[in-house]
Amino acid sequence: MFHSTLTTFLLVVPLAVLTYAFDTFSEELLLKPLGNDHLYAHFQFATKWDTDPEQESFRHTHMFPRALGEIVARYNVQELHVSLTAGLWMYETWGYPIMDAAPGAELWVWFKEDTENVDKNWKELASSLSGLLCASLNFIDKTNSINPEYTFKPRGAVSSPTINSTFVRYSSLPREIVCTENLTPLKKLLPCEAKQGLGSLLNAGHIYNTRYHSMAIHMRPICRDSSCESVSLELQQSVSLVYDLLILEAKHWSFRKLFGQGVIGRCVLAETATIYVDTTNNESVPFQLKPDPDEYVTSFRGGYVHTYAKYDVQSYVMSLNANYLGKNKVVLNSPPAIYANQYITGYGQERGGIVTTIYNNHWSPLDVVFLQNIPWYVPIYLHTLKIDAGGVRIEPTRIHYIPGRQRERPYHLEVLVKLPARSITSLSIDFDYVFLKWQEYPPDANHGFYIGSAVVSTILPLARNYTGLPQDSSTISDSFNASRSGYLVQMRTESTVITLPTPDFSMPYNVICLACTVVALAFGPLHNITTKRLILIVKDNEHFIVKLKNKVVGIWTRRTSE
């Protein structure tokens, strides 16, 4: 009796305990003209899975990709942010992108609080991701990773208000190249792949013909609703492109010119699939959209108004065209509130300097956090750190500095600075050039060594030229009318290349040749002297030349005597 009730109990209870977590998927495309002749296209694919990230084993997945889920489960990852970028985002002329990304590959991860060996998980996670995305992320290890103290706080929901920065790691590989091999795994991670919906626009031949292209994967836990009693898992995949319309010879752009084809139907698994075109500047640079948009959406954000033309992706093939009306105009560029540049100073191969210039166009002082991850082979000197704003020396609010050790860890510099209003501030620091061991040089040694880009973070009070997503939302439509008290901007500067003194790699060959020649030359006569009998020969015969000389002299004297 007890046995049968026990089995029925066991059969009933699992079915009750198994609660099926559902996931939703949404895809969006934003097209925004930048200035006169550039077009910004941003694809945003968001999957939200209503499951508890702490408990989820990722063994049974639905639309969330299983391959990524296994990696996240195995390495105890709380938040994952990886991006692969080629090209430079010009903050001065283009404003702020929806998501910032450093040139090359960039990876930063928050691990869960119960992770035992963060460094080991970090290294293995980088290797697994390099297999998933076909990128050489396996070069990320302790010698080029740092744990940022102030810059990279968790973007998702956290359970406790105190954050322990020993569980975060950040690294970047500026030398990394992005190509079709990286796009294909990204497309495969989408539920509809590239067969339907906005994923069908991602054609490698067209989207890599751009001035800037960046693909990113961001995974984090977010609040399920506004009360935030339970947490969901969110996966954002994005592709950001900036087209140079002059190179494309397409002032009047269309989907066919940008992506090679129109959208093949609507992804049936997507809850929402929309296309937004930014028409805010339609008074100054008017263009006409065909077909007519379904509706116009106005967004009041941070004191600025933006209008968007909205299209719902239909189940038939659809394509968008834009015709610019009127004459070509040159639009005056008003730079954004803050932007930064980085460059190398100095000459020769002994000493140099890294200078980061931050331009503050805002009418009030701004607090910024400056982070730089400098490789171990560029030893910097903290006492040479100078912060200069318009000729006036200013003191930083706080400095967080961990010096590097050769071949063990990089130099980690984080500086908190209050920028004066309407100023140009430059942070400069000096470094030495060092010699490396001959096996540490990369295959093309004279190309140089990369120093990664700096990250300048600030919270802007106004949202001019700002398209970033608010922290609690995952889609572009959530950013409309999303006024907040501050808007987070994390700009990346350029990455720089320095030429370290390179040895002559043909020297081992030269040494072998020289040593062998010397030994062979020295050994020969030595052997001869010790093992052969030396005999001096006295010659009777005259030398041939002497004979010839005598003959000529004889003929000459006979001639003169005649």
Add this chain to the structure above:
Amino acid sequence: MDFVSMGRKGRIQKPPVSDDPERPFRMYNIISYFIVLIVIGLPVWWFTTRVYRASLPLDRMFDVTLANKTDRQFGILLSLEYDVLITVVNPEPSRLHVNLEGEELEVYLRPFLEKVSPIADFVVKSQWLYLVELGARPTKVIDHYVLSEEQLPHVITPLEKKLWSHLSPRPCLNLVLYVSHCEVPLYIQEKSENATNAFLSPRWGGIVIINPDPDSCEKRIFQPNVKQIGGILTTQLSKMLRMEGTTKQDLIDLQKRKAEDMVDSTRRTLKSLAELLSEINSIVISDDVALKIKVAVDNADLADELMAKGEIENALTFAKVAFENSEAAFSDASLLALLYFPDDQKYAVYIPLFLPVMIPVLMSLLTLKKWLKEKEKTE
């Protein structure tokens, strides 16, 4: 130095040998050059530049009797743990929503997997694929479509491309559930009452084709019969593991077969490693690889003995150890450390040093031979 006069023809007349007091010393010099360079130097150079190989029980590795390859039926890869990946394929999600959860299927598979747990451990995973078609075109027969037997192998390859890779060291058994299109009922071979509409590739996994009934198609929600599917999958798994039934004797038979397979695989691996070592000179055997090989050989012999005595459980444990060690030794990365430094490059580096040195030394041996002959004649 001696002086010699040359005659009219310029022929050198050598001074007599008797007034050459330094000759014996020259001969001793030749002998000492020979000893230092060739007798001592050459072996020292050879030993310091050879590829390191720790000592191995090579004769025990070579001298083994292997099971005949044709006797072994093809089956899944040998391992101690497996992943079971259930993939549900819905080619037309716009017209049909399939109400099935991976966890439900796992509940139905659990009893069978627990019974087989002495052999191997299983981890059940599931995923969904959308908008994927089967690679073969079926032929229409009256009111349904049929896939012939020859078309079945061509179904697996395009499907495998879509299944994601795994982050696990365990080999994977794929079980695919294909829910066919609404108005396209698909059957294998011929429609019959007892047919399960499923087929199996012993090395890769199994595919089950499920046809939704017209009612579900109208309502756009399909609830498959999970119990029936679970039964089909269990049958497929037991066929892949080559288990006939589920009685205790079957289990013992399975264990015995597994142990034999493992010992056989161990011996095969070690024999091919021994053959490789004799063919390729630049494979390095470090000390711990040699230790692993020794452990594998010893345990394989021990497992054989125990199986002959009839203690199957213990034999299986030792066979597992032998299998693990042989695989670890064979796929160790340190074996290939010097693979791209072949012998001819080593010689190319040393010949410019040795050749100009050896030639005079070897030529002077002729002088030595002449002197020894003269000495024999005088004595």
